[in-house]
Amino acid sequence: MNLTARELRVSVRGLTPGMFVSRLDRPWIETDFPMEGVRLEAPDSVRKLQAICAFVYVDTALGKAPEPRYLTLEPEREAPAAVVRIARDRDELADARKNTWAIEREFKDELKDAAQAYNNLEKRFQEVMDDLRRVQYLDLERLKHGVSAMVASILRNPFAFVWLKEIKRRDSYAYQHALGCALWAASFGRHLGLDKSDLHELALGGLLCDVGKTRIPMDLLARQTSLSADEVQLIRRHVEHSLELVERTPGLSKKLVEMVATHHERHDGSGYPNGLSGSEIPLFGRIMGIVDSYDAMVCVRPYVPSNSPHKAVTDLYEHRGTLFQAELVEQFIQTCGIYPTGSLVELSSGEVGVVSAVHSLKRLRPTVMVLLDRNKTPLRQFRTLDLAVVDKDDRGQPLSVKCGLPSGAFGIKPRELFLD
Template identity: 40%
Template sequence: MLATIKIATDDLEIGMFVSALDRPWLETPFRIQGFRIETRAQISGLRDHCAHVFVDTLQSKKNAEVARRVRRSNYQPVPLQHIFYDRQLGSYGDETRFAEEQPRAEAALQTLRNDLGQVYEEVARGGRVNVIRLKKSIEPLIATISRNPDACLWVTRLRQHDESSYQHSLGAAIWALALGRELGLSRQDLRSLALGALLMDIGKLRVDPALLQLRRALSPTEKAQMQAHVAHGLAIVEESGIIVPDVVNMVACHHERHDGSGYPRGLKGDQIPPVARIAGIVDTYAAMTRNRAHATAMSPSHAIRVLYDTRDTGFQAELVEAFIRAVGVYPATTLVELSSGEVGVVVAEYRSQRLKPKVLVLLNPAKQAQAAPTLVDLQNRPLPRGGTAPPLNIVRSLEPGAYGIDLASWALQGALAGA
């Protein structure tokens, strides 16, 4: 075994000896240049500041675990073009600034939210999906996410308090579009992704509402009734005359898992259609970051780490990593504490430097509300006078609602003008 290996910070374990970072030690809170990881808090700190570190295997405990991580590090990823072998992948670039795009994202989301609510109500009464209405409503959303996804992701996060039955599906559609954009899928493919995400849970309209609100573990019978929403969804799609293969596959397979542990058919690996692999990721992320009857919402960064840990078990590694690139290590609206002690919310990221996003500072170092939020650009922030103090950076992410912060209550529009 090599004496020193490069390891992604998401693969770190207690007992590993960190001998070097991917940045100068002085840019981090770690003042000892080389240490053995003893606590989860140290791992969290390393993840907050570094993408990868160098581990001395000779000074590490649990050498078997280190060896396993080395094997994972030597894994050869599957090219995205091989996953989407039947499609032409391209690329997108940011065409607008955050502040310019935000009102367009607001309008697009409001239109789709209203129309989706009407569609769900019609289906709940026994009607069919108004596909023409949904497709028309999807177009502005695709356009805004294609130009600059950060604005739409921000607006979506601020609306997470909406507990409408269809809100989960709306969130999943937005994450699916963000991932599809990152993958370089065509506009036509993005339309199918959005429609499939909006409809993949529509079968829950035929599940007992009381079952959806249970706060305890489900019995085997209840679990079977819940899982039947997939079959119900397929029936609704068929009754509505929807035959787009991607949409049908997303409804049918969004609960299948890479290792075969999903339902209803126990498909695994390449047996799962690529769009359904996307559906599974965004469905899971949307669920983890929302309050549910049986679980409170995770912070966006925590949910990202959970997804990262499911690579090649729950979900295909290459698609998980693409999703993280799409939404970021600190997704928009993540509450963070800075090295100054100030607390803020992530507004937008630089796709080249995920650890140095733009942060809207809300609380001062004493954790008291500032008179007015201040936008701080961690990547382009000038060095302190004399250049002797360490640069400002993120120390840790915080759970939603930390320090009593309710993002929906903050008047942020003026502060966002420079984003």
């Protein structure tokens, strides 16, 4: 198939229902449209695109072709290698999809079991890491039950575990980062439709990717000033140490070992330790590279200000196609949302709340539990707004998310509000 001939750049004046729009003249992340593309089913969707874009790309293999007079660029001028690569990446993810996981339990009903699973896994992981520092032995059996309980909860409803991770943030970066990687890796795998066994591998790999840091001096890991070139190389050796630990631990799969070995490799070859690029990096390694980077940006560290989840998502999107595989970045953003569950946001009304649910087709309009009024005064009773339904505030003004906020903004401590 001639991929360059099937994807045509067309003026939005030439859009009609029945076409499939595969790319925009702006990032998908700035719109409410799904990043995998959109089929124009009605005139309303056509008008929405015409209001925000000057031109788009139409995939003629998936929908109607545009009239020639509306083409703004001859297909032959497109970069065929880029189009072929995008198609290949999409095909790889389609081949990996084995399931379509559905929500089995309501968010509020899943919270209790999710909290029990979270607390158990956190406790067991801390014990395993403490033992590892003392005797350099990785007790895998103590983690397996906790990982299984977490994956089971994520399969029933992934938003509950994500919510708990956000509101139970602590200053222990190493523990919280490992749990965050395990959570996001399993949630991402669920979104991609991977098998349950693969979700276990991803979750366990998320916990173990950085175990080699137990061999790095603690004062170096906690250093608040810039590092020398030698010190950077010393820290980068944690991949080698992690790999040594997992390779000598019975019962770990080849996929997990590859994930540990390659989670710091980058799509453009700029990563370490081996400078791998593109498909040279196994799928699980590419997944973990995105997950590890995202969670590191949003984690609370005593010497580095955390980013808002929205800022972290935006940074990942800006590095799609360079540091990270573009298709995987777009799929990850669909997993966590532009404003992820549990993150703080400020509304256009001035009110502040925490995101309690995201919508796959309306990513900029999540469900928000409002905590502070427009004067930033705590409400006596929280109220929930589903922005996919409510589009006006109490003054009749358009209502939307103004911006994402970092953890702890305006003195909000979700752990105290929701768990204690």
